[in-house]
Amino acid sequence: MVYRTRYITQGIAKVLIWMAALLTIGVMILILFQVLAEGLPALHSRFFLDSPRSMGREGGILPTIVGTFALTVVAILFAAPLGVGTAIFLREYTRESRISRIIRFGTDCLAGVPSIIFGLFGFVFFVIYLNMGWSILSGGLTLAAMILPTIISTAEEAITGIPPSYREVSYSLGGTKWQTVMHTILPSALPGIFTGILLSVGRSIGETAAVILTAGSSLMMPTSLFSPIRTMSVHFYILAREGISMKMAYGTGAALILLVLLINVVANWLLNRYIRHRA
Amino acid sequence: METKEKIIEKILLLVALSSIAVLGLITFFIFEQGLPLIWKIGPKAFILGQKWIPSKGLFGIFPMIVSSFLVTLGALSIGIPLGLACTIFLCEWSPPSVGTVLRPAIQLLAAIPSVIYGFWGLVVLVPLVRNYLGGPGLSILSGSVILGFMILPTIISISEDSLKALPPSYKAGALALGATHWQAIWRVLMPAARSGIVASIILGMGRAIGETMAMIMILGNAVKMPTSFLDSARTLTTNIGIEMGYASGDHRQALFATGVVLFIIIMLLNSLAIFLSRRRTG
Numbered sequence: 001m002v003y004r005t006r007y008i009t010q011g012i013a014k015v016l017i018w019m020a021a022l023l024t025i026g027v028m029i030l031i032l033f034q035v036l037a038e039g040l041p042a043l044h045s046r047f048f049l050d051s052p053r054s055m056g057r058e059g060g061i062l063p064t065i066v067g068t069f070a071l072t073v074v075a076i077l078f079a080a081p082l083g084v085g086t087a088i089f090l091r092e093y094t095r096e097s098r099i100s101r102i103i104r105f106g107t108d109c110l111a112g113v114p115s116i117i118f119g120l121f122g123f124v125f126f127v128i129y130l131n132m133g134w135s136i137l138s139g140g141l142t143l144a145a146m147i148l149p150t151i152i153s154t155a156e157e158a159i160t161g162i163p164p165s166y167r168e169v170s171y172s173l174g175g176t177k178w179q180t181v182m183h184t185i186l187p188s189a190l191p192g193i194f195t196g197i198l199l200s201v202g203r204s205i206g207e208t209a210a211v212i213l214t215a216g217s218s219l220m221m222p223t224s225l226f227s228p229i230r231t232m233s234v235h236f237y238i239l240a241r242e243g244i245s246m247k248m249a250y251g252t253g254a255a256l257i258l259l260v261l262l263i264n265v266v267a268n269w270l271l272n273r274y275i276r277h278r279a
Numbered sequence: 280m281e282t283k284e285k286i287i288e289k290i291l292l293l294v295a296l297s298s299i300a301v302l303g304l305i306t307f308f309i310f311e312q313g314l315p316l317i318w319k320i321g322p323k324a325f326i327l328g329q330k331w332i333p334s335k336g337l338f339g340i341f342p343m344i345v346s347s348f349l350v351t352l353g354a355l356s357i358g359i360p361l362g363l364a365c366t367i368f369l370c371e372w373s374p375p376s377v378g379t380v381l382r383p384a385i386q387l388l389a390a391i392p393s394v395i396y397g398f399w400g401l402v403v404l405v406p407l408v409r410n411y412l413g414g415p416g417l418s419i420l421s422g423s424v425i426l427g428f429m430i431l432p433t434i435i436s437i438s439e440d441s442l443k444a445l446p447p448s449y450k451a452g453a454l455a456l457g458a459t460h461w462q463a464i465w466r467v468l469m470p471a472a473r474s475g476i477v478a479s480i481i482l483g484m485g486r487a488i489g490e491t492m493a494m495i496m497i498l499g500n501a502v503k504m505p506t507s508f509l510d511s512a513r514t515l516t517t518n519i520g521i522e523m524g525y526a527s528g529d530h531r532q533a534l535f536a537t538g539v540v541l542f543i544i545i546m547l548l549n550s551l552a553i554f555l556s557r558r559r560t561g
Binding site for chain 1: 283284287288290291292294295296297298299301302304305308309311312360361364365367368372373377380381383384385386387388390391392393394395396397398399401402403428431459460461462465482485486488489490491492495496516519520523524534535538541542545546548549550552553
C-alpha cells in the first residue's frame with residue numbers, strides 16, 4: 001500500500017511538472033505568434049527605409065533604427081572595456097580578497113537596480129548635471145552603466161573557463177602578467193566576451209524606461225552624439241500606449257522581436273560552439 | 280618592465296572600481312534629488328500618505344507601495360510554482376528533445392523586451408480579464424500574470440544553478456535508500472538547494488518590483504488604494520515612469536523621492552539574495 005501511494009504521488013508530480021513546462025513554452029509561443037502574425041505583413045522595405053510621417057501613423061521607422069543602433073554602439077564602447085577590464089582584474093590580478101569581495105558586491109547590486117532608477121540617475125547626472133541634454137550620449141552612457149554587470153559576469157565566466165596550463169605556458173616562457181593577459185587570456189576568452197556583449201546589445205535594444213528619460217523621444221534623424229533620438233522600443237511604446245497606430249505598432253514590435261531573436265540565436269550558437277564545447 | 284606592470288595593475292584596479300563608482304553615483308544623485316522633499320513634507324506623511332495630488336502639493340505614496348507589493352505577490356504566486364516546476368523539469372525529468380525546446384524558450388522569455396510583454400498583456404490579457412472577470416481589465420491581476428512570466432527566467436536560472444551544484448551523491452544516496460525519484464527531488468535535493476532557491480525567488484521579487492514599462496501599459500495607473508485584484512493600480516515604478524516626462528519643481532523631486540523608496544526596497548532585497556547565495560558557496 002505504502003509502496004503504491006509513493007508512486008501515485010510521483011505520477012501526479014510528474015503530470016503537474018510537465019504541464020508547467022508546456023505552459024511556459026506555450027505562453028512564449030503565444031506572445032511571439034501574436035505579435036509576429038499581426039506585424040510581419042507590415043514589414044516591407046519602405047517600412048525600414050522611410051521616415052515616419054504624422055507622428056508615426058504613416059511612413060517607416062528609419063530614424064528609430066539609426067537611433068537604436070547609435071545608442072547601443074555608444075553603450076558598448078563604454079561598457080565593454082570597463083567590464084572586460086574588471087573581469088581581468090578580478091580573475092588574474094587578485095585572489096579572493098577584501099577588494100574583490102567589495103567589487104563583486106557592487107556588481108551584483110548594480111545588476112539588480114531597476115531600469116527606471118537608471119533612468120532617473122541618467123536624467124539628473126548626464127542630462128542635467130553634465131548638461132548633455134536628451135541625447136545619444138546621455139542615453140548611451142546610462143545604458144552602459146546598466147549593462148556593465150552583464151559584461152563583467154560573462155567575461156569573468158569566459159576567463160574562468162581557460163585552463164590553467166595556458167597561463168603556465170605563458171609564464172614559463174618568461175611572459176609578464178600583462179603579456180599573458182594580452183596574448184593568452186584575452187584571445188582565448190574572446191568568444192565568451194563577445195557572447196556577453198551580444199546579450200547586452202539585446203538588453204540595450206529592448207530597454208525603454210531608462211532610454212525615454214535620457215535620450216528623449218524625438219523622431220528626427222540624429223545628426224550628432226548630442227542629438228535626441230527615439231529608439232525602436234520607445235517608438236513601439238509610444239505608438240501602442242497613445243493609440244497612434246496599431247498597424248505601425250505591430251510592425252515595429254515584430255521588427256524588435258526579430259532583431260532580439262537573431263541576437264539570441266547568434267549568442268547561443270557562439271556559447272555552444274566555443275564555451276560549453278571546451279568545458 | 281616592472282614599473283609598467285605596476286602601472287597596468289593600478290589602472291585595472293581603477294577600472295574594476297567602476298561598477299562601485301556607478302553604484303555610488305546612482306545612490307548619491309537619487310538621494311540628493313529625493314531626500315529634500317521627503318524631509319520637507321515629513322517621511323511619515325510621504326510614506327503613509329494616502330493622497331497623491333501634485334497640483335495641490337500632496338505627495339503620499341502609500342497606495343503605490345501597497346500596489347507594488349500586491350502586484351509582486353501576485354507575480355510570485357505564479358512565478359514560484361511555475362519556475363520551480365520548470366527547474367525540476369530541466370534538471371531531472373526532461374527528455375532531451377523537450378529540454379532543447381524549453382531551455383531556449385526560457386532564454387527568449389528573458390530576452391523579450393518588457394514593452395512587448397506590456398503590449399501583449401494589453402491586447403490579449405486585459406480584454407480577457409475584462410470580459411470574463413469584470414472590472415476595467417487593466418488590473419493588478421493582469422499585471423501579476425504578465426510579471427509572473429517575466430520573472431520566470433530569473434527564478435529558473437538561479438535555482439537551476441544551485442540544484443546543479445549539489446554533489447551527485449545526494450541523489451544517489453536517496454535513491455539507494457529506496458526513495459522514488461520524486462521523493463529524492465522533493466525531500467533531499469530541493470531542501471539541500473534551499474538557500475539558492477530562496478535567493479532566486481528574492482531576485483525575482485526585485486525584478487517584479489522594479490518592472491516599469493509593462494506595468495504602465497497593463498495596470499491602468501489609477502492613483503487610489505486598490506481594494507481587489509481586479510482594480511486598476513499604480514506602483515512606485517509606474518508613478519515615476521508616467522509623470523517624469525512633464526514633472527518639474529517639487530513634483531519632480533517627489534518622483535525622485537519615490538525612487539528613493541524603491542531603491543531602498545531593492546537594495547534590501549539584493550543584499551538578502553547576495554547574502555543567501557554567498558552562504559551556499561561559502
